[in-house]
Amino acid sequence: MLAHLPVLVILAPLLGAPVASLLRGPNWPWLLATLLSWFALLCSVLLLIQVNAQGTFIYTMGGWEAPWGIEYRIDFANALLLVLITGLASVVLPYARLSVEHEIGADRCPLFYTALLLLILGLCGITVTGDAFNVFVFLEVSSLATYTLIAMGRDRRALTASFSYLIMGTIGATFYLIGVGFLYVMTGTLNMADLAERLPAISDSSTVRTAFAFIVTGICLKLALFPLHLWLPNAYTYSPSAVTAFLGATATKVAVYVLIRFVFTIFGVEFSFGAEPLAEILVPLAIIGLLSASTVSIMQPNIKRMLAYSSVAQIGYIVLGLAMGTAMGLTASLLHVFNHGLMKGALFMVMGAVAYRMGGTSIDDMRGLAKTMPLTFWAFVLGGLSLIGVPLTVGFVSKWHLILAALELGWWPVVVAILAGSMLAVVYVGRVVEAGFFGEPKDATKREAPWGLLVPLWVLVIANIWFGIDTRLTVDIAEAAAAQLMAGGVVR
């Protein structure tokens, strides 16, 4: 069965989604989705071990050899992403049972878990495939599932949030498709490895340059790089808590992965950073994004919205790392993709627990939380410390590597910007911690969140500390992935 690992990850949610839509009541679809996500996590971990032991893992769909057929090609970068996606799904789904029944209602639960499984399917699919058009197909699967999930939020504003994401997401996906179409016209192939081989010879044509521009812009819309981030705050604020936790941790990260794959593997470092001014465009946008979004998040009265703006800022760090175009920058970027998934997942899950007990997620609901819901509150404190980048948390590991990468290039102003971003994070996290610690509870009779929410939440919080102390696993894999990507990524 080991030879089928890449397809088993996809197959679990693919088979689960239609079955979940036919089940009744809130519990059966939940149980099915949870078990399948654990199975997918097991497959992803085994896949990572296989990649580590034997190198790039290739699976030909339907037995059709690439470049004619679709191949799934797994190296360190996508194995790491797969573990992140399925890992977060395995934690968010157990958490979802109480949260979703509370926020969405029992009758719509089967539909919810169907959409969530389709979302997992889409995200995993984008990650494993080695075919540029197949990426688009899975992108659509995940996007349509996302629109549905966001629209299920309690607040009616979820509908407009979902609709504006639908418009922006469709523009992004269309731009991507136009770019891929141009590449297909020029090379006659859609296979990523094949594209990477053929592009250098014709890279000096305006069609290829236009394709590059379309693809990078389209993906930057999906990953919410400043100033293309406007869909994100509303989408994250109004969608159900479990959805926000999963989306915030994985969806934009997968788009980052696609950007990395195109910039480094397909177009290659020399084209992206030599012939094209990618660093000159992305570095300023990333820095403006991380500073402005952090500043805006200080002023948000709704904490879920504050965390959403913080996500835009974190995307700034991630894009900054990859825009450096060096192995160290790429390592930092991949590390932060993984680490930010852990911290934002945990923080959004805290907000779900607060919404479950207090009925809202504004800063008033957070007041006096240390007294009424101490475990939830301390989870927020630890997640917040990780977001700031305090040593012994994952946030420190990735920011440390990012600063090292900037120093290697001698980009002192960038180092200052990264530190300034962390200072702003101290302010916006500190504001909430202060309210929780010293504020008077709005309703002192409220008690701690149920264990069904706390256990998955604390699993993620502990992961934040664990990977902050034991950095061997994440740093080694990120470094190996960066080395592979810098080498052009085409390992035959």
Add this chain to the structure above:
Amino acid sequence: MSDHLILRIVGKFLIPYILLFGLYVQFHGDFGPGGGFQAGVIFASAFVIHTLLFGLESAERIAPQWILKIVAASGVLIYALVGVAAMLMGGNYLDYDFLAADPIAGQHIGIILVEFGVGLTVASVMMLLFFTFAGRGEAS
């Protein structure tokens, strides 16, 4: 609608041929242009005409929504399970060569089953979409 006699008669006359053409496109997909997507839409369009001429209630008596939901899900399952069957018989996922002793026969079996699954899902989802929109005014 009862006074649109000509439309109703012509519609009744056309519906069987539309269904038949849908089936033709479905099974011709194995040899030439056609396949599950197109066939599903054509098949569903017969039900759309029926709804327009005879009303939503009548159409939902023929194709109740709960059945359509089951059909939509089972179409996806047929597709996915054909792939699993190929895997269990020793090939890669969706490698139809392994579905029969003769690889060419295997390809035929595989593509017909997969297209059948696609056809079921597309037809029932098209109908569900139409019924949902057509029924919006009546519910409230």
